[in-house]
Structures are given as structure tokens and as C-alpha cells.
Amino acid sequence: MERVIGIIGGSGLYGIEGLDNGAWVRVTTPWGDPSDEIFTGTLGGVKMAFLPRHGRGHVYSPSTVPYRANIDAMKRLGVTDLVSVSACGSFREEMAPGDFVIVDQFIDRTFAREKSFFGTGCVAHVSLAHPTCPTLSAACFAAAEGVKVHMGGTYLAMEGPQFSSLAESKMYREHWGADVIGMTNMPEAKLAREAEICYASVAMITDYDSWHPAHGEVDISEIIATLGANSEAARKLIANLPGKLGAAHESCEHGCNTALDFAIMTAPDKRDPALLARLDAVAGRVL
Numbered sequence: 478m479e480r481v482i483g484i485i486g487g488s489g490l491y492g493i494e495g496l497d498n499g500a501w502v503r504v505t506t507p508w509g510d511p512s513d514e515i516f517t518g519t520l521g522g523v524k525m526a527f528l529p530r531h532g533r534g535h536v537y538s539p540s541t542v543p544y545r546a547n548i549d550a551m552k553r554l555g556v557t558d559l560v561s562v563s564a565c566g567s568f569r570e571e572m573a574p575g576d577f578v579i580v581d582q583f584i585d586r587t588f589a590r591e592k593s594f595f596g597t598g599c600v601a602h603v604s605l606a607h608p609t610c611p612t613l614s615a616a617c618f619a620a621a622e623g624v625k626v627h628m629g630g631t632y633l634a635m636e637g638p639q640f641s642s643l644a645e646s647k648m649y650r651e652h653w654g655a656d657v658i659g660m661t662n663m664p665e666a667k668l669a670r671e672a673e674i675c676y677a678s679v680a681m682i683t684d685y686d687s688w689h690p691a692h693g694e695v696d697i698s699e700i701i702a703t704l705g706a707n708s709e710a711a712r713k714l715i716a717n718l719p720g721k722l723g724a725a726h727e728s729c730e731h732g733c734n735t736a737l738d739f740a741i742m743t744a745p746d747k748r749d750p751a752l753l754a755r756l757d758a759v760a761g762r763v764l
């Protein structure tokens with residue numbers, strides 16, 4: 478299958494440069510409009526699709542990002558490999574502002590978002606034991622240049638938009654084993670799995686949240702300054718990805734592309750035709 482690399486750019490990353498035949502395209506989905514148009518083109522002969530998660534100009538809050546439309550739109554564009562780039566706080570001394578973490582686990586504490594494409598009339602349960610794709614994650618690690626990268630880490634997804642209290646920050650760090658915190662990778666990772674797209678998360682550390690006695694509270698100006706300093710490393714990683722992955726996407730050996738094989742529970746004669754129609758891109762392979 479032809480590889481298409483999708484990038485969802487988070488806070489501070491609203492566009493990418495250097496694509497051949499680059500153009501912003503409007504994609505419509507049965508789940509509403511994505512956060513913005515999607516910038517498509519090729520890099521080193523590999524197709525790319527870039528979507529700013531919050532929209533250009535940072536329009537959507539973490540709670541109102543249209544996650545389902547974003548993932549559906551990527552699927553419609555043929556995206557096989559989806560890389561999330563996000564700002565995050567750190568719970569670990571050694572994971573310092575400026576470093577990147579290739580996240581491999583999540584704790585989902587979000588509660589005010591649509592988290593599934595499925596529901597009444599077509600119920601499905603996919604595995605999320607390993608929410609990120611090891612192959613794509615390894616490629617992201619290899620593509621990083623000029624930045625310290627930590628391979629593996631647990632990302633706590635909070636609802637926001639306010640940052641955590643000191644008590645929450647200490648609980649996540651000392652008792653829950655979280656390494657980093659952000660507001661957007663859930664339900665994005667869950668939806669990518671339902672859409673059978675390989676997903677990797679590159680978390681750019683911007684702060685120590687509020688637990689660190691020497692660093693005080695999270696401060697948005699500190700976050701923006703660190704993001705500014707880091708955006709070049711993020712762009713470099715994205716630019717190097719096609720070379721690490723190549724133009725052909727073999728079926729994922731970790732099962733990302735076959736997540737729906739045994740997931741759908743609803744009997745064929747009980748399925749809701751209206752919901753099935755909305756699932757055409759995401760689950761068309763098995764419906």
C-alpha cells in the first residue's frame with residue numbers, strides 16, 4: 478500500500494514547509510469539519526498531510542478540537558501513519574524542558590469529548606493495550622536531530638483548559654506513574670486505533686507542570702518561549718521521517734491496520750444504516 482504520512486501539529490506548530498506541490502485542501506467528513514484545511518504534498522517522494530490540531534490561529538481549545546473529524550479526514554486522505562506533535566509538561570527531573578519524549582502509553586483523564594466512532598447501532602471494542610505503533614515510534618526516534626529524545630513515556634491526558642493543581646500534579650507523578658502531561662492526545666490515539674491508522678506521539682516538553690519546587694507554577698509565556706525554541710527540531714524530525722519510513726506501507730506487524738478484524742459486536746441485521754454510512758472511511762474495510 479502507498480504510504481501517506483499524516484502529521485497533527487499541536488500548540489506552536491501550525492504549518493510545515495518544504496513539501497513539493499504543497500496545497501491546503503478542504504476535507505469534509507460525516508463527523509463535521511476538521512480543525513482546519515489540511516496541507517498536502519510530497520516530501521522525498523512520500524505523500525504527506527499536515528493538520529494543525531487547534532486550527533491556524535489556535536481557534537479550538539483541547540476540549541473542542543473536532544477529534545473525530547480530524548482522524549476521519551486523515552483516513553479519507555489515505556493516511557497510513559499518523560504522527561502527533563504536542564506540547565506537554567514533565568513529571569520527571571531528567572525529562573527537561575526542550576527534550577522530546579516518544580510517548581508509548583496514556584492515562585486518559587478527559588471526560589468532555591466524543592471518544593469513539595462507534596456507538597448505538599454499531600458497537601465495537603478495539604484493543605488499546607499498546608496505543609502507539611512501535612514501528613512508527615522508532616522511526617520518529619530515528620528521525621529526531623539536534624534534540625534530546627526519550628524513548629517511551631506515559632502521557633496523562635487531562636481535560637483542561639486550566640493546568641493541574643499542585644495536588645493533582647503530585648498525584649499523577651508520585652502515585653500514577655505518569656511521565657508527561659498534556660490535553661490532546663486522548664481521544665486522538667483511541668480514534669486513530671479505531672480507524673486502523675498507525676499512531677505515534679512526539680511530546681515536546683515545555684515545562685515541569687507545577688510539582689517542581691525549583692520551577693514554580695506552569696506559565697504560558699514559558700511554554701510559548703520553549704515551543705519557539707523547539708519548533709525547528711520538530712520540523713527537522715518531520716522532514717527526516719519520509720527517509721526513515723520509505724514510500725511503501727506494509728501491513729503493520731503490530732496489528733494497527735487490522736484493529737477492527739474482530740472488534741465489531743453488533744449483529745449485521747441490527748446495525749444502524751445511518752451510522753454505517755458515517756463509518757465508510759474509518760471502518761469501510763470491515764463493513
Ligand SMILES: CSC[C@H]1O[C@H](OP(=O)(O)O)[C@H](O)[C@@H]1O
Nearest residue numbers: 487488530539563564659660661
Ligand atoms: C499551549 S499550553 C496548553 C496546550 O498545549 C498543548 O496542546 P497540544 O497538545 O495540541 O500541543 C496542551 O495539550 C494544551 O492544549
Ligand SMILES: Nc1ncnc2[nH]cnc12
Nearest residue numbers: 564565566658659660686
Ligand atoms: N503542564 C502542562 N499541562 C497540560 N498541558 C500542557 N501543555 C504544555 N504544558 C502542559
